[in-house]
Amino acid sequence: MQQSEQVCGSPSVLLLEPFYGGSHKQLIDLLKENILSCSVFTLPAKKWHWRARTSALFFSQTVPTCSSYRVLFSSSVLNLCELVSLRPDLARLKKVLYFHENQLVYPVRRNQDRDFQYGYNQCVVVSYPVQFPDVSSLLPEHKRIRRPCSGKRSEDNDIIRQQGKQSQDDDIIRHCGGQQLSLSSTLESTCGSKTIVTPVSEVESAAQVKPLHIVWPHRWEHDKNPELFFNTLLRLKEKLLDFHVSVLGETFTDVPEIFSLARVPLDSNILHWGFLPSKDQYLQVLCDADVVVSTAKHEFFGVAMLEAVHCGCFPLCPKALVYPEIFPEQYLYSTPEQLCKRLQELCRRPDLARKHVAMVDTSLYSWTSLKTQFKSLLTSDSP
Known part of the structure; x- marks a missing residue:
């Protein structure tokens, strides 16, 4: 009513x-x-x-x-x-x-x-x-140590600034673009008077061992093109690549058949399936994820993608619709093959997504x- x-x-x-x-x-x-x-x-x-x-x-x-x-x-x-x-x-x-x-x-x-x-x-x-929320308390260790801090927090705590320097040593990084952390013997993150010191070996070990966590936070409707997303994941499975996936978003009357068809073969990879009842739970999943993917055929802003970037996810978006206006070239793909290749690379080296700081200034949209x-x-x- x-x-x-x-x-x-x-x-x-x-x-x-x-x-x-x-x-x-x-x-x-x-x-x-x-x-x-x-x-x-x-x-x-x-x-x-x-x-x-x-x-x-x-x-x-x-x-x-x-x-x-x-x-x-x-x-x-x-x-x-x-x-x-x-x-x-x-x-x-x-x-x-x-x-x-x-x-x-x-x-x-x-x-x-x-x-x-x-x-x-x-x-x-x-x-x-x-309204970007303060998610600092929800972030895992590897995202906290690369998240910028300042003595005075902005009203929405929504500015993710670029850090470190460009890596030229790895084909995947050149392909993905963006600025990476410069790693020394320790990583330090200073917020006010508090300093967090984490041994690099611990961070790199954790970042490399855990499978890549892919999140798809969109409505379960055909205009979001779930067929492309699930078909890509099934191709990753065929190549014996390890990954986790969280499929979030609201459902309505007509749910595309691909959701039920893909759930069975992807069962061992699924961490979360379906709409989460609270915003805090939703944000926690975004903070835990490594890569956020859009396969949309109809999108005029993409709040979910920016929220995920705010939570530290590496974005992959179609080179179409509104995305080129918001996301730099390195986060865009033009074909299903390009999307699959990018995810293959990140599945093999999940630490690259986890160390990456997305070159997207979310504060512009706050x-x-x-x-x-x-x-x-x-x-x-x-x-």
């Missing part, structure tokens, strides 16, 4: 979300916590097509008339034109429509007549703010960086 949350007094911002789940929920919750004087109306994250078709009618009947509203914010799942037509009192408001994705290019499973209405309603995408723009949008009633 619908959820609503209204502030006492005179709310100035109306937040509407027809699909209150996943990244949609994350954004609304973030705005609700940081923008004063909001009224929030949402619908559960079920039956996406019905939400897109009928939420305007529903909200037109459930959102009360309020003369203090100045700004209306919604995701593009809502047909804003229909809502304003049904509720003329909302026409005067400044409207901020957030485009999570472009429905015109949504991949289809079967060639048939398509419903283009969703695409006509939403054709652009903008930056997405992420709430700390973007909050001024969002607050300006939602606290001013001028266009």
Whole structure:
């Protein structure tokens, strides 16, 4: 059923979300916590097509008339034109429509007549703010010793800076790119007055012995192309390569058959399978993992990939969609063969992924960086 949350007094911002789940929920919750004087109306994250078709009618009947509203914010799942037509009192408001994705290019499973209405309603995408959590207490030893520290922690603790120097001695490192730790007799990580000293031999031994841990933290739907991911893992199995895998993400009504088909042959490799009920559990798995993989055919930001990088994972993404805008060349693959080759290399040398510091500045997408723009949008009633 619908959820609503209204502030006492005179709310100035109306937040509407027809699909209150996943990244949609994350954004609304973030705005609700940081923008004063909001009224929030949402619908559960079920039956996406019905939400897109009928939420305007529903909200037109459930959102009360309020003369203090100045700004209306919604995701593009809502047909804003229909809502304003049904509720003329909302026409005067400044409207901020957030485009999570472009429905015109949504991949289809079967060639048939398509419903283009969703695409006509939403054709652009903008930056997405992420509240990166402090995961320092969840990180394993090999990630803590290479994680940058400072006397003063940033608000979101979300800047992963580049460390060390470029290794030119190994073909795999040249292929993967990025900056590696410069290892001496000991590795030191200093945070304020505390210094952690870990013998290199212990770290290298642990990093090399444990199998590579691959995580796939995406919705179990066909647009995330799980077939490519699982087929790649099965090829690694055929080559007798050792690895662990965690397959996370939400499931909905129609789960692609590949999940049930791949689970049996991969059973001995699986560490986690399915949606994790708490955010802390989810973050712990990301912190424990070494490599995060995207095989998506439809992606316009990729919160899960950036969260995994924030937790110290080495990213592998398609050289397509939004990824080249965020991830440097060394983290991109163009073909299934390239993805398989990269994972083969890292399975044979998991320490390379564990010592690598991803050259992705997640702070660019943090709430700390973007909050001024969002607050300006939602606290001013001028266009």
